[in-house]
Amino acid sequence: MNGLGPVVWPPAPIETERLVLRESEARDRSALIELFASPEVGTYVGGPRPREELERTVLEVPGRRPGFFVIDLDGAAIGMVTLDRRDGERPGRIRPDAGEVELGYMFLPQAWGHGYAAEACTATLDWFAAVLPGEPVVLTTQTANDRSMRLAAQLGFTEVERFEEYGAEQWFGVRSSPAPTG
Numbered sequence: 158m159n160g161l162g163p164v165v166w167p168p169a170p171i172e173t174e175r176l177v178l179r180e181s182e183a184r185d186r187s188a189l190i191e192l193f194a195s196p197e198v199g200t201y202v203g204g205p206r207p208r209e210e211l212e213r214t215v216l217e218v219p220g221r222r223p224g225f226f227v228i229d230l231d232g233a234a235i236g237m238v239t240l241d242r243r244d245g246e247r248p249g250r251i252r253p254d255a256g257e258v259e260l261g262y263m264f265l266p267q268a269w270g271h272g273y274a275a276e277a278c279t280a281t282l283d284w285f286a287a288v289l290p291g292e293p294v295v296l297t298t299q300t301a302n303d304r305s306m307r308l309a310a311q312l313g314f315t316e317v318e319r320f321e322e323y324g325a326e327q328w329f330g331v332r333s334s335p336a337p338t339g
């Protein structure tokens with residue numbers, strides 16, 4: 158068992174038309190530090206983190222946990238897509254016991270505007286629907302984050318509620334996967 162429940166991790170790398178979704182490796186460290194230090198990336202997710210702090214604290218192989226996919230374009234990391242059990246203390250929930258699985262995504266600014274995030278998130282959601290059929294996925298994003306709001310809609314998330322958190326309005330949505338068959 159892990160944060161995602163009875164999911165075997167890591168899966169074999171997942172190939173899409175243009176991308177590979179895979180477990181993180183030591184060679185991804187600099188791209189992930191770039192991601193966390195980028196002011197553009199951090200605008201709606203708590204702000205960038207100081208690069209020297211990241212250089213000191215980010216593990217040699219960062220992000221090695223169930224549900225953490227590095228998104229690889231032509232052999233280099235351009236972003237990450239995550240699935241994590243949601244902390245029950247946070248606002249927003251779709252069932253009383255909380256602990257819903259939540260989708261997250263962050264891409265390097267130079268990779269925005271090509272549909273890579275949509276392609277990677279779709280593959281992640283397809284993978285998840287195959288390993289835990291019928292389990293819904295939730296998503297939280299600031300309403301001011303236009304790109305993220307457009308992506309959430311494109312991926313098929315629908316609004317459950319809006320709430321204030323971290324001093325900003327948050328959009329909380331859900332995407333149901335088809336019920337298990339057989």
Ligand SMILES: CC(C)(COP(=O)(O)OP(=O)(O)OC[C@H]1O[C@@H](n2cnc3c(N)ncnc32)[C@H](O)[C@@H]1OP(=O)(O)O)[C@@H](O)C(=O)NCCC(=O)NCCS
Nearest residue numbers: 198262263264269270271272273274275297298304305308
């Ligand atoms: C949120 C985020 C991942 C969205 O990235 P994105 O590149 O806009 O998302 P998509 O993959 O859906 O790409 C859509 C864009 O690619 C364009 N595009 C180009 N080729 C495309 C293709 N083949 N297929 C689909 N879209 C394509 C679309 O027209 C659209 O561009 P536009 O918004 O300028 O009209 C990105 O802005 C990001 O990493 N932000 C920082 C982290 C963050 O805020 N995360 C949210 C936390 S909840």
